[in-house]
Amino acid sequence: MADSSHISRRRFLQTSAAVTATAAAGLSPLAALAKPVARHNSHPVLDGRWIEPGQEGFAMAAWPNNARWGSVHPRAIAMCATELDVQKCVLWARNERKTFLIRSGGHNYAAFSTAPFGFTGPDLLIDVKAMNAVTVDRERRRVFVQGGANNQDVASALRAFPLAVPSGRCPTVGTSGLVLGGGWGFSATHSGLTCDSLLETNIVLANGKLETISGNDELFWAVRGGGGGNFGVHTSFTFQLSEVHDVTTFNIVWKPGKQVELLSKLQAIQNANATMISTRSKARPSFAGARPSRNQIVVETLGVYWGKQNELLEILAPLFAMHDTQVKDIYEVDYWRARDYLLTDDPVGMYQIKNSYVGEALSDDGLENMLHWMTQWPGGSLRQDNMGILFAIGGKVRNKKPEETAYVHRNSNYIYEMEASWAPIDKQLVVDRQRDWLARYFADMQKYVQPESYVNFPDRDLPNWQHAYYGRNLPKLSRIKTQYDRENIFKFAQSIPPA
Numbered sequence: 001m002a003d004s005s006h007i008s009r010r011r012f013l014q015t016s017a018a019v020t021a022t023a024a025a026g027l028s029p030l031a032a033l034a035k036p037v038a039r040h041n042s043h044p045v046l047d048g049r050w051i052e053p054g055q056e057g058f059a060m061a062a063w064p065n066n067a068r069w070g071s072v073h074p075r076a077i078a079m080c081a082t083e084l085d086v087q088k089c090v091l092w093a094r095n096e097r098k099t100f101l102i103r104s105g106g107h108n109y110a111a112f113s114t115a116p117f118g119f120t121g122p123d124l125l126i127d128v129k130a131m132n133a134v135t136v137d138r139e140r141r142r143v144f145v146q147g148g149a150n151n152q153d154v155a156s157a158l159r160a161f162p163l164a165v166p167s168g169r170c171p172t173v174g175t176s177g178l179v180l181g182g183g184w185g186f187s188a189t190h191s192g193l194t195c196d197s198l199l200e201t202n203i204v205l206a207n208g209k210l211e212t213i214s215g216n217d218e219l220f221w222a223v224r225g226g227g228g229g230n231f232g233v234h235t236s237f238t239f240q241l242s243e244v245h246d247v248t249t250f251n252i253v254w255k256p257g258k259q260v261e262l263l264s265k266l267q268a269i270q271n272a273n274a275t276m277i278s279t280r281s282k283a284r285p286s287f288a289g290a291r292p293s294r295n296q297i298v299v300e301t302l303g304v305y306w307g308k309q310n311e312l313l314e315i316l317a318p319l320f321a322m323h324d325t326q327v328k329d330i331y332e333v334d335y336w337r338a339r340d341y342l343l344t345d346d347p348v349g350m351y352q353i354k355n356s357y358v359g360e361a362l363s364d365d366g367l368e369n370m371l372h373w374m375t376q377w378p379g380g381s382l383r384q385d386n387m388g389i390l391f392a393i394g395g396k397v398r399n400k401k402p403e404e405t406a407y408v409h410r411n412s413n414y415i416y417e418m419e420a421s422w423a424p425i426d427k428q429l430v431v432d433r434q435r436d437w438l439a440r441y442f443a444d445m446q447k448y449v450q451p452e453s454y455v456n457f458p459d460r461d462l463p464n465w466q467h468a469y470y471g472r473n474l475p476k477l478s479r480i481k482t483q484y485d486r487e488n489i490f491k492f493a494q495s496i497p498p499a
C-alpha cells in the first residue's frame, strides 16, 4: 500500500542547481525536491520542457484530438522526458495546490486530458508523450512501452516479429489511455483486450513515489479498465506478446436496403464464430444531407478473420446471397498488413460520441429504431459515417469474469456507438440540433441495450456514468482510490470518487 501521509504541504525547492547540489550531498533527486521553494511561482526544472502560453509549440502541445475543446488551454504544459520529471510535476502540483491533468495521446473523446471541468483548462498539463520508447524482448515475448508511446510506436517496434499486443485502430491513440480503459481492437475477440495482456506498469502516485505494480496488487486490478487519470501517472507498461500469423481482412459494403436483415445476420455470424472473427459493422448514409431516407442508408462491415479466405467466404455466403454488394474486398495477408489495412483516420472536426454495451445482439426492433433515428438526423456540414456502429467485443474478452479486472463489461458481445460531428462552418443552432438529436437517439435506444458504457468512449452528458463505466466494480474502485489518492488530486468531471 502506498502511504501518502508523510508528504507535507511545504513548498518544494524547484531549481535544478539545488537538485544537483543535494544529489551531490548524497540525497536522491526526489528527496532533493523536499526543500522549501526559493521563490513564489517557481516551477519544477525538467529534463523535458516547461511550456507556457506564447512560447513556441504551446498551441500545438495543447491541441486535443476533439477540436471541440481546441480553444481550452492549460496555464502550462510539462513535456516530461523522464520519470523524475513526472514525479516533480505531481509533487509540485500537489504542494502548490494546482489543478492538473495527464496526457499521453490526447484522444479522450470528452477531453479529460484537456479540461477537468467545463471548458476551463487546468493549471498544468502533465504530458508524457515524449517518453515513447518501445523495447521488445523477443526471448521472453514481452514488450516494454513507455507511457507516451502510441499505437503506431508499438506497431513499428513489433512489426519485424510475428508477435503483437492487441491494440486499437487509431495509430495516434496513446497506449496509456487505451490500456487503462480496457483497449478494444480487431484482435480483442481472438486475443483479449489490451489490458488483458498487461503484465506490469510503473506509476507515479499522489505521494510522488514511483511504484511498479503487477500480479495480485489491488491497484494493478484497478488500472486494468478503471480508466486513465484516476490513480497516478503511468510512465511505462510491460505487455505479454501473442504470436500472430496470416489472417483474412474484409471490407464489405452492401447496396442500400435490407439493413436490418444484414446487420442481424452479421451479428449472428459474429456470435457463432466468436473468437475467430472480429467485425465492426455499421449502417451509414451514403452521402451528406439532413434526414437521409432508408434507401440512402448502406450497411458496411470491416474486420478480420483468423483463418483462410475460403473459410471466410463460406461463413459470409448467406450475407452475399441476401443482398448485392457494392464493395467486396477480401484479402489473405500477414498480420501486420492486416493491421495497416484496418487503421482508422482521426475523426474530422468536433464531435460528441455516446455508447452502450449490447449483451447478445442488438435485436431487430433495436436495429429498426436505430435506422429510424438515422433518418431523423437534422443536418450539418459533415457526412455522418458513425451514426450507429457495432464493435464486436465478445469472444476471448468474455473469458474473464467481470470482477477479475476493473473492466466490468465481460458479458457483452458489442459496443454500440453513435456519434454527431460538426465543423467550424456549422452555426451554433446546427450544433445544438445535432447534440439534441444525439441525446434523444441515445435515450430512445436504452431499452435495447445494457446500461453500461465504455470508459474509453466517455461522454460528459452520460447520466449515471459511474455505474455505466464500472457497474459492480465501482465500490472496490472507490476504495482503492481512497487508499492511493485520499486527497483526490487526480480529479476531473468523471474521475472515480474516493469512498
Ligand SMILES: Cc1cc2nc3c(=O)[nH]c(=O)nc-3n(C[C@H](O)[C@H](O)[C@H](O)COP(=O)(O)OP(=O)(O)OC[C@H]3O[C@@H](n4cnc5c(N)ncnc54)[C@H](O)[C@@H]3O)c2cc1C
Pocket: 065, 101, 102, 103, 104, 105, 106, 107, 108, 109, 112, 113, 128, 147, 148, 167, 168, 169, 170, 172, 173, 174, 175, 176, 177, 178, 180, 181, 182, 183, 184, 185, 227, 228, 229, 230, 232, 233, 234, 235, 344, 345, 346, 347, 456, 457
Ligand atoms: C480516432 C480515435 C480512434 C480510437 N480508436 C479506439 C480503438 O480502436 N479502440 C479503443 O479501445 N479506443 C479507441 N479510441 C478511444 C481511446 O482508446 C481513448 O480515447 C483513450 O483513452 C485515448 O488515450 P490517449 O492516451 O490517446 O488519450 P489521452 O486523452 O491523453 O488520455 C486519456 C485518459 O487517460 C489519462 N492518461 C493519459 N495518459 C496517462 C498516463 N500516462 N497515466 C495515467 N493517465 C493517463 C488522461 O488523463 C485521460 O483521462 C479512439 C479514440 C479516437 C479519438
